[in-house]
Amino acid sequence: GENVEQHPSTLSVQEGDSAVIKCTYSDSASNYFPWYKQELGKRPQLIIDIRSNVGEKKDQRIAVTLNKTAKHFSLHITETQPEDSAVYFCAARGSGNQFYFGTGTSLTVIP
């Protein structure tokens, strides 16, 4: 099955700085890569996603890049705000419609 690795596990940034979270995957057949934000006690919330035929996607302060050859994808958050503090998960959809999650990154934005 798919194996998704995520780094770093914790990240602290000053408000206004950028945050970058990186993930790698193992299954070359994976074709859809969502990113989720999860606040304590709540469900994962989709914040951005990218398909395998696209290299980059941006939505306001959030962007995702995908390198299919290297099998890695990254989340970029610019102009971070305290409300961005949460746990972020990357995921990859395998060839059989399964989703496999990375181990998560706890992001803290310091005011």
Added chain:
Amino acid sequence: DAMVIQNPRYQVTQFGKPVTLSCSQTLNHNVMYWYQQKSSQAPKLLFHYYDKDFNNEADTPDNFQSRRPNTSFCFLDIRSPGLGDAAMYLCATSRVPQGVQGGRSEQYFGPGTRLTVT
């Protein structure tokens, strides 16, 4: 307005006493997933249904079973809960068109059921 509903939100069961968690959806999605999420960990896929086809993950314990009687409902049965099964159980749905590869198949998560085993 609710799209993926899970009941109950909180469930307490005794060690070894069977328990059933429920998920329903109003989205008419053909795929339904069950995840287990323990504290400070990522959601772990237990199994999913593509229409009526059941797909078990290789490392899902036999103690966990699932039923999908129709498109809208999916149940997670834990036959003999152990202390290690205490977790948040998340249900999710997505729509995967037949024969379409590489599509955007967003998952919609329910609010989860917090299971406590005493």
